[in-house]
């Protein structure tokens with residue numbers, strides 16, 4: 001369980017994270033979504049005690065990360081897969097972490113096996129592909145067999161097979177009752193991975209809801225209606241509180257009212273409908289809508 | 302490379318605090334030291350730098366004694382101790398590069414973030430690195446100083462020049478101070494500076510500067526500074542204590558103040574590095 005309260009981070013004048021309050025719960029995959037520069041990585045670094053908050057606090061299992069006695073056995077992290085010494089072998093890269101955490105050396109072999117890197121364990125990391133770096137980073141996150149995982153853009157650089165593998169790994173972890181917190185700047189990725197999403201933009205929390213709810217709440221949901229008496233229907237619908245965003249000949253684009261309600265109004269007034277089609281906003285579109293006002297154009301993408 | 306998709310082992314929900322199945326032993330400073338030792342020994346650059354330090358320091362001391370023996374008519378003017386420590390000019394720089402790299406390589410590869418995630422007690426991380434690096438420094442210093450000493454003495458003897466032997470007046474003090482104080486100063490100071498500056502080039506430049514610049518510009522400084530300040534800088538303090546700088550010398554610092562100065566440098570560097578490292582984002 002990860003809990004942030006009024007968590008903020010300033011870099012000089014730049015407010016990277018702005019009073020975030022949220023909880024990441026066990027047993028589900030929680031996505032952490034936001035455009036580039038939104039403050040996802042910064043938040044994750046604060047969770048892990050790497051960067052110090054400028055305000056508020058964040059705890060892991062009720063404690064500040066820096067107060068955890070055996071931190072990587074409480075929460076495993078993958079922040080930056082390329083943060084490895086290129087002249088060191090994969091095995092030694094994991095072994096120094098295992099030693100520092102008081103873990104048995106066999107754990108190194110176990111996690112290398114788990115991520116499929118056991119054949120290249122002795123090779124220098126410098127020669128690894130992007131996907132291998134990512135697997136090594138995941139191995140490091142799993143080293144302490146932690147009940148919580150936190151991963152920053154974990155699918156970056158993975159091939160399709162690797163992406164499927166990572167997704168099934170998260171699913172399995174969540175099903176085992178662990179906490180899984182995964183960031184991405186792509187809604188399409190979250191759609192396939194997460195049960196719940198936290199959406200941030202410019203450091204601020206924009207949404208905290210089950211993934212299914214995002215599209216339901218979108219203003220982009222609308223109903224397409226085709227009727228010979230479109231003009232008359234439009235008036236009726238407007239008086240029922242709906243708004244008409246588009247009206248071309250016999251076709252109306254209506255929002256703020258459900259398709260069944262439109263059908264009933266039509267029947268009551270004897271209006272013939274040729275088409276009545278609800279259009280759900282895609283997740284991608286709903287996400288763009290949510291974050292539209294908070295895209296940080298100053299940030300490098 | 303095929304990924305494993307079998308279950309992760311018996312597991313989870315019933316395991317609130319987590320991680321017990323990963324085989325924990327108790328975690329403490331010794332874990333950090335073990336980890337730091339793995340970091341150092343698992344990269345080739347460590348071995349290259351340490352090998353060069355030994356080879357160049359002993360080689361240079363031998364060469365210096367050899368050239369002295371060949372060229373000096375009046376061979377009684379040779380000081381057998383100074384000529385043996387000359388190789389430390391190279392040895393100390395390489396030891397400083399090694400020590401600074403122990404932390405700057407972590408900043409440059411960004412593994413420092415992994416290090417502080419695994420060991421969030423930053424004083425313990427700093428102490429673990431200090432202990433590991435300075436232990437290696439002491440062992441290396443022992444090899445270099447004894448190597449230089451014996452190489453020089455063998456060559457001096459061969460030329461019939463004055464030579465020194467273990468147990469001679471001042472020799473043991475010279476050797477012990479050079480090994481112990483040199484081994485500590487050439488590691489603790491650059492490592493601390495590495496924590497402060499985070500870049501290899503800047504940390505090495507500043508560290509080497511602290512030891513060498515006073516030596517190079519000494520004669521340009523006002524007499525008062527030469528008499529009262531230079532003697533307490535790391536380089537001169539080591540030489541006053543080991544007896545290379547004679548009491549008659551303008552840079553000489555007497556024993557007790559020299560010892561205090563050396564301790565102040567070592568403790569001061571460590572504490573400042575620790576305070577900054579603790580406060581700053583990693």
Ligand SMILES: Nc1ncnc2c1ncn2[C@@H]1O[C@H](COP(=O)(O)OP(=O)(O)O)[C@@H](O)[C@H]1O
Pocket residue numbers: 011014015016034035036037038039040041042043296299300
């Ligand atoms: N160490 C830092 N120093 C200064 N600014 C930073 C630092 N880290 C992040 N930022 C800034 O904070 C903002 C959030 O960045 P980041 O957390 O990396 O966003 P995200 O991971 O969502 O893309 C960006 O504007 C970025 O430029």
Ligand SMILES: [Mg+2]
Pocket residue numbers: 037040041042152
């Ligand atoms: Mg990021």
